[in-house]
Amino acid sequence: MYDVVRMKLHDCTTSELFQILKTSPHGLTSSEASQRLQESGPNEIENARVHWTHILVRQFKSPFIYLLLVACVLSLFLGQWIDSLMVFLFLGINTTLGFYQEYHSEKTVQLLKKYLEIKSTVIRDGKEVELDVEQLVPGDMVRLVAGDRIPADVRFIESADLLVDESVLTGESVPREKTTVILAQKPDDIYSASNIGFLATTVVSGEAKAVVIGTGKNTAYGEVAKLTAQTERMSTFERQLSQFSKFTLIIVLATLALLIIANLAIKRSPNFVELTLFSIALAVSIIPEALPVVTTFSLSLGAAHLTRKHVVVKRLSAVEDLGSIEVLCSDKTGTLTENKLVVDEINSKDQKLTALYASIVAKPSHRGSDPFYEALVQQLSPDQLIQVRSSVILREFPFDPNRKRASKVVKISDKKLLLVVGALEMMVPLCKSSQHTDPALVSWVKQKGASGKRVVALAVKELDSKFTNVTEDHLQFLGAISFVDPIKSTTIAAVHQAKQLGLQIKILTGDSKEVAGYVAAQIHLIESPHAVITGSEFEALPTEKQHAAVEHIHVFARVIPQQKYKIIQLLQEKHEVGFLGEGINDAPALKIANVALVVRGAADIAREAADIVLLQKSLKVIVDGVKEGRQVFTNTTKYITATLSANFGNFFAVSLASLLIDYLPMLPLQILLVNLLTDFPMIAVATDTVDHEAVATPSRFQLKNFILFSLVMGIVSTFFDFLFFGIFVRISAPVLQTAWFMGSVVTELGFLFSVRSRLAFWKASRPSNSILILSALIFGLVILLPYTVIGKQLFLFQSLPLAYLIVITILVTGYFLVSESAKLLYFRERRYDQPAFLSETKKS
Known part of the structure; x- marks a missing residue:
């Protein structure tokens, strides 16, 4: 950065300033300006543009996408066009969504240029002329009047009644008086220099003559732009999904390898083609290919609900991330207060x-x-x-x-x-x-x-x-x-509600220590208005004390953009962090935060860096958003848990059964049909109602919790699968395959109604109509399909007598009751966990 303090351009005389910058009160000549323009470059923020093809390729750099691509290829190999088309559709939705989000976010830096698309009055060749700000160079002399946006970093050499609004850069609510007086002391930070003006700030009143001391990237604003451009953020949900897909891939590949080796070792003359098709079908069946659709549907519904509450969601996965935040950092000006003096x-x-x-x-x-x-x-x-x-x-x-x-x-x-x-x-x-x-x-x-x-x-x-x-x-x-600057009428109640939801609130503001402390005490965030630390005091702390400060201190005053950025970085080592801001100075912090929120009147760059835009300047809408995010999170985990438990249980049971008999316990086409039919009610989970306990505290996806729960429920599923196998294997291959098919679908439907809540099923919230209707339709189809021509000729099912149906009903009922009991016992033994379903939760 063009370090103004280091160059001492704030404490030198006017003649010394002219000497350092090699200029004069009459400005530069055209030839001098042209030469300097070649040396310093145009007065604009330059950033490498990312081509849309690079963004598109990035959408396929995910283990879960690899799983879906493998599933699609395997389905084509089996000749299952419908299944293949559905997997391709799921993949298309996921890729399109990711592409749109990333392409849109890459436009953030480009928006910085809008602040430079103005004219400026410049003295060139001794005359006042209007020039595009891109042509300004260090040493240029500019004139400023009320209403002008300062076109570069400048040092004032003449001024009259000059007030500059710097809130967009510093967050301070009151315009700063600017002067030509040489500073007697070195300022705590460059923003405290009263004789310096900054790019993108606005002259509120008065007029001035100033000399340009920094342009483009060599400005305070340029450093903010650099931080914003270099910050890469991966959604918490995206990290969790990647973790889950890697785990699934490892389990599938390891099990299939063992299955093939065992078949070759046990059976004297295995049918390699049949074994290959069977293994491929098993692999396809265990891959939760509907997860992107379930997630997208859940997030879209959540975003639609938030829209009705005056919240615009720009990054869909931010809805779910919002439910997991444990710390909300907020700028004070315009967010907690009205941003006007009374x-x-x-x-x-x-x-x-x-x-x-x-x-x-x-x-x-x-x-x-x-x-x-x-x-x-x-x-x-x-x-x-x-x-x-x-x-x-x-x-x-x-x-x-x-x-x-x-x-x-x-x-x-x-x-x-x-x-x-x-x-x-x-x-x-x-x-x-x-x-x-x-x-x-x-x-x-x-x-x-x-x-x-x-x-x-x-x-x-x-x-x-x-x-x-x-x-x-x-x-x-x-x-x-x-x-x-009065506190908004809704702030105190919103802070109280946030505490009830387990959210810590921290104020990061450019205002003074006294103002920030007073506001925080008034909204009951801190007990004493003196429990405040300034950005310079925080910066002076040793690293270990900085870590302690971000945990225990709730109000940070006089913070500059780089300090906000650092505070959020340190908080993210232990917490999921949301940041609510609105100024240019907030853009880097917004981009690094797990969830970036701005108010409607925010600076353009802040709004573009944000995931969520609040149309109403109220913390209440954030509280509503947190609740909505936790509902989306809960429904998504319902799908993952249901599919992981049921699919793994069937996967292991069918795999082991194949080693005990000379025919396949379920045909490849039948396995794929089970997968296809159960996907429909599973997708409807996105519309399900959520228990109150599930949204009471912040929750975070933890793979170990899913593995442990799925292991417990998978053992139950495997046990009942072997009961099906033991009862029907003695009759005939078609009867075993048909009965096991019917049992697999119906037990998975029943398991969904159990696993959708950690409470006993009769105490849980009522399932959504979509789940009830689709489950009923799939149940009816499964019962009728073996008796139809299509079922018999295409899927090789066999009509079952009433006695067999009664046996299947008894087994399914027993499975549901045992699964329900195992679930309740699991949560009772792990009652130290907080209510959010199958997640690690924390209390503030």
């Missing part, structure tokens, strides 16, 4: 007169607005507003950081007055009255300052007609006014 209190014997005179001083002399003026005029009557507008400014002394006050000589009606507004301690020597030293007033000012409010004092002096006494002495003290 008058808190007027301490004066004549409040109306104090508000009137203060409004006249605060009224901008140039184009633009002043937040203090906008707050003060709300206290005025219509007659007073007319007085303010009709007052004549005869002389003006703008705010000066050294004087810490601003003065105006005004004519109001027939009176000529000197009005002075500033910090109370600077007004003390100027006033003739002792009122300003009243202990009660001093205590009031200290109390307001400690609570994060901004206080200004006002004094007046009546002038004679010849202005012989225009000096800032013997002033009459009128009173003091405190200002505050």
Whole structure:
């Protein structure tokens, strides 16, 4: 980065500045500017563009995608076009979704250029000209007026009543006074330099002349862009899915290898073709090819529900990630507070007169607005507003950081007055009255300052007609006014709800320590308003203490983008982190967070880096989103658990049974049909209702929990599969195959109704209509299919007598009851786990 502090461009004189940058008050010549443009490059953010083909290829770099591709090829090899087409459809949905998400996110950096697509008034060859900002170079002289966006990092050399809104970069809610004064001390960070202006910030009032000291990537904004561009984020859900698919692939390949070796060792003359087809069918049957569809459907439903609650979801998997967050980091300005000043209190014997005179001083002399003026005029009557507008400014002394006050000589009606507004301690020597030293007033000012409010004092002096006494002495003290950025009405309740959901909330703001502490204490986030650390204090801590700080401290003030980024990085070592922000300064933190949230009025780059956009500026919608995310997570885990347990149970039982008989216990086509039919109600899991206990705490996918539970339930499934085998194997091959087919489908349907809740099935929430209807249809089809011509001729089923159906019914009922009992026993023994289904959960 073009380090302004290192180059000492903030504390050198104007002549020294010109010498360092090799420029002059008349600016550069065209030839000098052209040469520098070749050396420094255009004033823009350059980033390597990723071609859409690269993004598309990335969609196939996943073990689960490999599984689906293998399943599709194997189905084609078996001649099962329908099954192959369904797998291909699932693959297409997953790939399309991933491509859209990544392609859209790659546009984030390109959006930075929108902040540079403006004209700027530049002095070239001694003349003022309008140039595209891309043509600016270090050493250029620019003129700025109210409403202008600062086109580069600049050092101010002339200014009048200059206020700059830096909230988009620093997060600070109140515009900063800017000056040409050389800084006496090195600032804590570059954003504290009052004589420096930053790219993409906006002049609120006043005017200035400034020299360009940094362009493009060599600016504070350029560093933010660099962080945003270099940050790569993988969804928590995507990591979990990759983990699950690798596990499935290893189990399938290992089991099939053992099956083939065992068949070759046990059977004297095995049918290699038949064995190969059987192994391929088993492999296809165990692959949960509907998982992408279930997930996409669940996420889409969740996103649709959130849309009705004024939340726009840009990255679908963020819905599920939202349910897993344990820490929510939020910028204060515009999120917890209103991002506007209001008058808190007027301490004066004549409040109306104090508000009137203060409004006249605060009224901008140039184009633009002043937040203090906008707050003060709300206290005025219509007659007073007319007085303010009709007052004549005869002389003006703008705010000066050294004087810490601003003065105006005004004519109001027939009176000529000197009005002075500033910090109370600077007004003390100027006033003739002792009122300003009243202990009660001093205590009031200290109390307001400690609570994060901004206080200004006002004094007046009546002038004679010849202005012989225009000096800032013997002033009459009128009173003091405190200002505050009010907390939103919904914030306190939302923070309370977040705590009930097990969410830690941390404030990361560019505002002062006092303001941040006051807000945090008011919303009951911290007990003491002093429990705050600044970004520079945090940066000075040793590494081990930084880790401790992010865990135990909830409010970070005066943080710059790089510090927000680091805080979230450290938190992510132990937690799933969501970040809520809205400024340019938030973009890197938004992109690295597990879930990135912004409000509707956020800066474009922040909105593009986000996963979720809140159309209403309220924490309540985040709470609703967390609940929705946990419901999606729960339904997705229902599918994984049901398929993993049932499929593995059947997989191992059929594999072992094949070693005990001279024919296949189930034909390859029948195995694929079981897989196909059970997929339909499984997909409907996405619409299922969720128990309240499942959304009560943050939950995280843990493969070991799935393996353990699936092992327990798989043993139950395998036991009942062998009961089917033992009862029907003595009759005939077609009877065994038909009975086992019917039993496999119906037991999997029953198992779904058991595994959908960790509660006893009669205490669980009612299943969705989609599950009930599809399950009934599949059950009816399975019962009827063996008696149809298609079932007999295509799938080689055999009609079963009523007695056999009764036996199957008894076995299925027994399986359901034993599975239900095993489930309840499993959760009772593991009752230290939190309620979220089959997940690792944590309490804040």
